[in-house]
Amino acid sequence: MNKDLVIPKHIGIIVDGNGRWAQERGLSRSDGHKAGFDRLKEICLYAQEVGVSYLSLYVFSTENFKRDKKEVDYLMKLFVLLYKSEFKDFMKKNIKVVFSGRREPLPKDVLTSMDKIVEESKNNTGMVVNFCLNYGAKTEILDMTKRICLDVLDGKLKIEDITFDTLDEHLYQNLPPLDFVIRTSGELRLSNFMLYQASYAEFYFPKVYFPDFTKNEFMKAIVEFNKRNRRFGGNQS
Numbered sequence: 001m002n003k004d005l006v007i008p009k010h011i012g013i014i015v016d017g018n019g020r021w022a023q024e025r026g027l028s029r030s031d032g033h034k035a036g037f038d039r040l041k042e043i044c045l046y047a048q049e050v051g052v053s054y055l056s057l058y059v060f061s062t063e064n065f066k067r068d069k070k071e072v073d074y075l076m077k078l079f080v081l082l083y084k085s086e087f088k089d090f091m092k093k094n095i096k097v098v099f100s101g102r103r104e105p106l107p108k109d110v111l112t113s114m115d116k117i118v119e120e121s122k123n124n125t126g127m128v129v130n131f132c133l134n135y136g137a138k139t140e141i142l143d144m145t146k147r148i149c150l151d152v153l154d155g156k157l158k159i160e161d162i163t164f165d166t167l168d169e170h171l172y173q174n175l176p177p178l179d180f181v182i183r184t185s186g187e188l189r190l191s192n193f194m195l196y197q198a199s200y201a202e203f204y205f206p207k208v209y210f211p212d213f214t215k216n217e218f219m220k221a222i223v224e225f226n227k228r229n230r231r232f233g234g235n236q237s
């Protein structure tokens with residue numbers, strides 16, 4: 001790896017194209033999700049190796065419950081497997097795992113696995129992996145608003161004291177803003193991913209389907225990030 005590359009502190013990945021990857025190979029959508037899941041783990045470990053501090057992974061949207069029950073059930077099974085078979089490698093690497101999203105209507109075994117992962121990894125300091133599972137940015141903003149209103153009603157917060165910090169504290173996770181958002185499969189949209197956190201992120205849309213998003217593709221993304229000139233509304237430097 002080129003030592004001079006700037007590594008984004010917080011990267012978001014919209015995992016997309018598992019279904020099309022499988023279809024092109026005459027496989028089932030479930031096979032595509034399994035291949036994507038294996039790739040996801042590889043990318044997490046690699047991101048840590050290159051020095052990423054926060055990685056937010058969009059793996060299931062609130063809208064994805066509209067899919068066939070068979071596909072949703074399979075994805076839920078994979079999330080349980082995350083705890084049962086993959087999580088030990090995250091622990092070995094000192095990775096802290098958190099989740100963003102609504103708990104309802106996730107199945108009980110998924111919630112139990114998520115809770116165990118969070119509890120067991122809460123003191124890890126290596127890197128934070130934030131799984132956006134049953135996540136939607138509009139739902140997050142709605143939930144944040146309700147939580148702030150409740151704090152005001154409970155007398156814990158005065159309206160005049162509400163700042164951007166207050167908003168951050170009432171999101172699902174209080175993470176630094178996204179520096180870089182990658183969406184695989186060539187689709188050019190956010191599909192309700194971290195709208196607020198991505199305010200000043202750079203965007204990258206490689207054409208490869210997620211199961212083909214190798215370490216080499218990840219590195220190409222980092223190189224692309226280094227070509228961007230981030231201005232945050234200021235003058236061109």
Ligand code: IPE
Pocket residue numbers: 015016017018019020021059060061064075185
């Ligand atoms: C991404 O792959 C995984 C999830 C959204 C859960 P898709 O399942 O969306 O794959 P395509 O877009 O149909 O190819």
Ligand code: IPE
Pocket residue numbers: 014015016017058059060061064187189191
């Ligand atoms: C976005 O992918 C959600 C996730 C990656 C989890 P979709 O495949 O669901 O998005 P659309 O439907 O193409 O916008």
Ligand code: MG
Pocket residue numbers: 016017018
């Ligand atoms: Mg898709």
